Amino acid sequence: xxxxxxxxxxxxxTISLEPNIPAKVYHHVDFGELIVTLEAESxxxxxxxxxxxxxxxxxxxxHYLNGKKAILCSNxxxxxLIAYSSIKMSVLSSSDLKNLFPNNLKDKLNRILLxxxxxxxxxxxxxxxxxxxxxxxxxxxxxHFLINILKEKNLIDxxxxxxxxxxxxxxxxxxxxxxxxxxxxxxxNPNVSTQxxxxxxxxxxxxxxxxxxxxxxxxxxxxxxxxxxxxxxNEISSEILYEIRKSKFLIADVTxxxxxxxxxxxxxxxxxxxxxxxCRESDFDKVHFDTRQYNHIVWKNEMELFEKLEKRIRSTI
Numbered sequence: 266x267x268x269x270x271x272x273x274x275x276x277x278x279t280i281s282l283e284p285n286i287p288a289k290v291y292h293h294v295d296f297g298e299l300i301v302t303l304e305a306e307s308x309x310x311x312x313x314x315x316x317x318x319x320x321x322x323x324x325x326x327x328h329y330l331n332g333k334k335a336i337l338c339s340n341x342x343x344x345x346l347i348a349y350s351s352i353k354m355s356v357l358s359s360s361d362l363k364n365l366f367p368n369n370l371k372d373k374l375n376r377i378l379l380x381x382x383x384x385x386x387x388x389x390x391x392x393x394x395x396x397x398x399x400x401x402x403x404x405x406x407x408x409h410f411l412i413n414i415l416k417e418k419n420l421i422d423x424x425x426x427x428x429x430x431x432x433x434x435x436x437x438x439x440x441x442x443x444x445x446x447x448x449x450x451x452x453x454n455p456n457v458s459t460q461x462x463x464x465x466x467x468x469x470x471x472x473x474x475x476x477x478x479x480x481x482x483x484x485x486x487x488x489x490x491x492x493x494x495x496x497x498x499n500e501i502s503s504e505i506l507y508e509i510r511k512s513k514f515l516i517a518d519v520t521x522x523x524x525x526x527x528x529x530x531x532x533x534x535x536x537x538x539x540x541x542x543x544c545r546e547s548d549f550d551k552v553h554f555d556t557r558q559y560n561h562i563v564w565k566n567e568m569e570l571f572e573k574l575e576k577r578i579r580s581t582i
Contacts, residue, residue: 546564
């Protein structure tokens with residue numbers, strides 16, 4: 266019988282998320298805190314499929330290493346949850362977790378290297394505490410394969426041994442080499458970033474639009490970040506500038522004509538980032554004259570926004 270992948274987590278308490286969605290708070294030493302709605306836990310049977318466990322663990326581990334927290338919910342609950350700007354967490358369904366998993370070898374190797382740099386961020390330090398979810402790996406054989414590729418590329422140094430019970434152990438500790446750190450710096454450069462910064466009106470009428478923006482980005486291999494979904498302790502203005510600098514491109518939906526959206530787009534223009542401009546048709550006649558010269562995606566409904574944006578990202582980014 267398949268088991269829920271949360272069985273190894275510690276359940277702290279039952280809470281209620283706005284708008285009145287019951288959930289449990291789970292904690293794990295390698296994944297931090299995770300909030301899971303009761304509907305997702307009770308009725309999302311993909312969580313019980315052991316074939317998916319390493320996928321879910323890998324994405325949640327990557328989230329944790331990047332300082333992010335997550336809410337795991339059903340697809341139906343997602344729209345209701347992101348409607349509340351007070352929730353400063355990534356709102357994900359099990360299908361989102363699967364879609365965020367690296368879909369090719371190059372992406373997997375790059376993200377493994379970034380994981381290792383988060384686990385041990387100091388130059389020259391050797392480390393040993395590693396698990397299959399640090400490598401997006403299904404089993405020990407895949408870990409062996411992936412880690413040897415990184416060694417052959419001269420990015421890391423290591424030796425591994427598989428014990429008789431197939432537990433994974435590092436014999437000689439992993440060391441990220443000079444070439445590895447140089448590659449990590451390249452991966453963190455916006456030119457090779459897989460993050461798309463989304464500047465848009467923080468209003469509940471735009472929540473469905475953000476979901477379609479997120480889907481359009483994901484279908485092209487990018488993750489969409491709206492700043493109110495990121496956990497942070499800094500002033501939000503500083504956090505905005507930091508995340509824009511980390512992004513490959515910016516999506517600016519000027520529906521509602523918020524000054525902050527124009528500011529973020531202007532800052533991105535100064536950095537030389539590509540910008541995809543969007544606006545709901547009913548608001549387009551109010552677009553600021555300084556930006557009207559740019560080719561906007563004008564959308565009547567959220568489905569049209571997804572279709573046009575998905576094509577624009579694919580053809581211009």
